[in-house]
Amino acid sequence: MKRIHDIYRPMEERKGDWNEVERPLTDDELKEQTSRCMNCGQPFCHAFGCPLGNLVPDQNRAVAQGDWKRAYALLSANSDFPEFTSRICPALCEASCVHGLDEEAVMVRQSEKRIIETAFANGWVVPRPPEKENGRSVAVIGAGPAGLSAAVTLRRRGFAVTVYERRKNIGGLLRYGIPCFKLDKALIERRRKILEAEGVKFVTDCEVGKDVSAEWLARENDALVVAIGTPAARDLRIPGRELKGVHLALELLEGQNRFLTGEIPEAPISAKGKKVLVIGGGDTGSDCVGTSIRQGAKSVAQIEIMPKPPDERDASTPWPLWPYMLRTSSSHKEGCVRRWNLNSLRFIGRDAVPPASACVSGVEVETVEWEFSPEGRPMKFKSVPNTKEIIEADLVFLAMGFTGVPAENPIVSQLKLGQTTRTALVADPGRNIFCVGDCASGASLVVRALASGKSLQM
């Protein structure tokens, strides 16, 4: 019995809509897949891979036996938002599955999706308010996964919890970054109702530091949890950056998500009929690829300065570590040219009068060559002479990661918070100020943000 690779809806069907790209696995497929689990004496998936410590082998056995109620009880013991992680987690658990040593890992993420959806369908997911109030209050700044996880954890311990969110809706990057074709936003509303029934209060459209001071929140509450993510995207300040049509990735992704959920009447950026170039080879770039394709782009290319990763797990990341290797997303498969070892030198504009309204028409790039560390990791690059070329583009999306929390953020000054050299926020438990999620760790993953919120001790 092999791992199933055909997990997506048919290509032409999914490219034509914004619904989730994955198809549901059948009962027989799930039974077969969970039966592949070896119930290892030392389950690395649970103890090493999953930041939440999900009880993967026990869940697998329950699913294989068709005992969905037990499977849900096991999953919900450690995971408060499995409907999110079971859709968008890269599944660190699967990378550390012992089966991965000799063949392919057990499929965990898909079985968790079925467990939580079965639980919702059967009415097993009910609010779990605290048995007793503890008389203390907490303000959480930011309603992304880290803030939501902190909120549910503290509420269940009896704290009065209020979450302040600057956006119209909760969810953070789950709602405004990750595309609808990976995560249906109705799932966030479904969970919000449960959190509210447990007693979590949300104050949306409220930017802490501006509409209300962080220092006041700290004074008025027994504790403050800062969960503001890493709002600053890495820009590419090369000549021509001011040209029309050069955007940060989130301008595209956020605009499309807000449009699809009815927040705004029209997507602010459309790739329809355009040649799109995505600079940055990671997941955010891949989300730009899938979004551009669904908007009707003429062509989509994605370039990366780093070398092409190996097709298989690289020796520098032996099992059970998260493997350094090439990843091909559903969006890549939908029609995208991918290239590596390309450094971007300048954006080129189309002549226009007045010049301020010039639009981008391409990017000049140059091939680079990498020097590798003894372990085989790319360290330093140099340009390869005579390799300059122009890649045509009417729209360019910059998807090059996030730089952390800017020191000018008013929350930093109002709370007098320390920052690491990489601008992550440093908690001050002595003053009952805690920092969780990406703002404390640097840009990472939803599952790590959830684990960070859940691990709060106060």
Ligand SMILES: Cc1cc2nc3c(=O)[nH]c(=O)nc-3n(C[C@H](O)[C@H](O)[C@H](O)COP(=O)(O)OP(=O)(O)OC[C@H]3O[C@@H](n4cnc5c(N)ncnc54)[C@H](O)[C@@H]3O)c2cc1C
């Ligand atoms: C395009 C994209 C795709 C991604 N895809 C995946 C994926 O597939 N899988 C995965 O695991 N991870 C993915 N990630 C990473 C993941 O989304 C983040 O690691 C995760 O959302 C971090 O959670 P967080 O709660 O720390 O921050 P965020 O999700 O950024 O939430 C922070 C919240 O704080 C709010 N906030 C900020 N400042 C204030 C203020 N002053 N007052 C009030 N509210 C404030 C923000 O509006 C936001 O709602 C992706 C990231 C991006 C950008």
